[in-house]
């Protein structure tokens with residue numbers, strides 16, 4: 001038996017600690033990966049509990065610390081947590097919509113030693129940005145991105161791509177150029193949480209993707225080293241699965257707002273797990289001993305086709321959450337894999353997406369003010385992430 005077949009071989013500690021400080025968020029994005037029933041989970045760790053968690057994870061070797069959410073700026077102790085992370089020697093990263101990032105807070109975050117800020121936009125125009133987030137936030141985001149740049153951080157912009165904005169790829173890149181962005185992450189939607197719920201509206205056509213990829217290649221040529229453009233093809237269009245989280249319990253430790261420790265942000269929905277909580281377990285126990293982190297570590301848990309696949313050391317069987325969402329069984333191969341017996345389901349999702357209406361018409365129909373109307377229908381065209389919808393979906397058990 002090879003070393004990778006030993007589930008209990010003591011792994012190295014986590015490299016990445018993701019602190020999901022809160023599920024609260026001023027935006028209502030249709031592609032949000034937070035749990036669809038987040039409103040049933042409103043408890044948040046205290047400042048002291050977050051600090052203790054950060055200290056313990058650092059002692060195990062974690063070096064990267066991401067502050068995320070929801071919107072982490074909604075936590076008033078963000079600056080204090082950043083300062084503590086900095087003092088512990090982490091490389092600190094704030095993942096934010098930017099809403100709430102006033103000049104005084106920027107100064108305070110700078111003084112706290114924050115290394116990196118990633119600001120998200122939903123699209124390149126006010127109409128599309130605001131429709132996709134169901135808020136009037138585009139103008140504020142422009143101000144904030146400019147202020148972040150002026151404060152001396154590298155300008156890192158994130159735009160989640162999908163059927164409704166892929167055709168605007170040139171305007172999105174032009175916006176990034178105008179803002180002096182150094183790193184533009186064009187992140188094609190991963191279908192978890194609200195995005196999975198809304199996948200019928202978000203999966204693009206092959207033609208859209210092909211066009212966007214060609215435009216990104218042309219812009220790379222034109223911009224040279226002045227801007228780094230990252231463009232990752234969405235999972236469902238691949239034949240091989242992504243090495244999700246670089247392997248379950250291998251490098252990534254996510255702590256959700258209430259202290260539940262997860263091997264990835266989406267794992268909370270997996271049935272049959274009692275994920276540990278930093279309020280009652282040490283990070284060391286969580287990482288090395290808990291069922292939540294060890295069950296799918298290594299490859300002893302794999303069934304065929306993964307078990308005998310030469311690629312298992314590269315892709316770790318893909319994504320457990322995707323396997324569960326599509327097959328109802330997290331131990332199956334990721335259905336994105338062409339060897340998975342459920343791969344045809346992924347093909348069916350993508351095939352169905354080839355036959356839909358013009359995305360721009362769709363956005364016009366789905367103006368925020370129409371959402372209330374849309375959600376009174378039994379099956380709305382799109383579910384905006386909102387407290388009301390979260391409660392509604394949790395009642396449905398969705």
Ligand code: FES
Pocket residue numbers: 192244245263264265266267318319320321322
């Ligand atoms: Fe949970 Fe991939 S998102 S394992």
